Amino acid sequence: MGQYTLPDLPYDYGALAPAITGEILELHHGKHHAAYVKGANDTLDRIAEARDQREFGGLVGLEKTYAFNLSGHVLHTIFWDNLSPDGGDRPEGELAAAIDEHFGSFDGFSAQLTSATSTVQGSGWGVLAWEPLGERLIVEQVYDHHGNVGANTAPLLVFDAWEHAYYLQYRNVRPDYVQKLWSLVNWTDVTRRFDIARAGTSILPKT
């Protein structure tokens, strides 16, 4: 009874080379992302069993495992669409203006997201997100897939900083991998997410 399915990549495994090798992409999508999908589905089933039996002794662990796997699935799904063999350069229009407004300049924003991604301790992500309560763009430094995240924020551009994303190619030099990610950013996709997030009706009153 799977709730979630592994999406196809919008390009071939070798399409992002040389920035990301086909070997890494195939393992990353076909093994790691697939494991999060399976983990989320399996954990939902286990939670349903616990509920049916009214046996909630293991619920704390199950909820944690579900949040981990669901967030891994969500972030990887966004990550694939955020990248493109034809990516790079800079955003235009209202997204560019919002970046200037909330980060001072594109250079300030890119330096912050690069640093957030490069300095995650252990495994995590650097994320550009829309924060609807303050109606602003922010950078988040996410631990694992779900830690250090502001509630109700919407990820727009996500940089995977887990070793499985780069280690076979870049070894321990994560900053070199992060620099290459910028050359792959699909700003059309990021702009689409920005437009949707900004137009959405917040569940919270405006401050």
Ligand SMILES: [Fe+2]
């Ligand atoms: Fe990953």
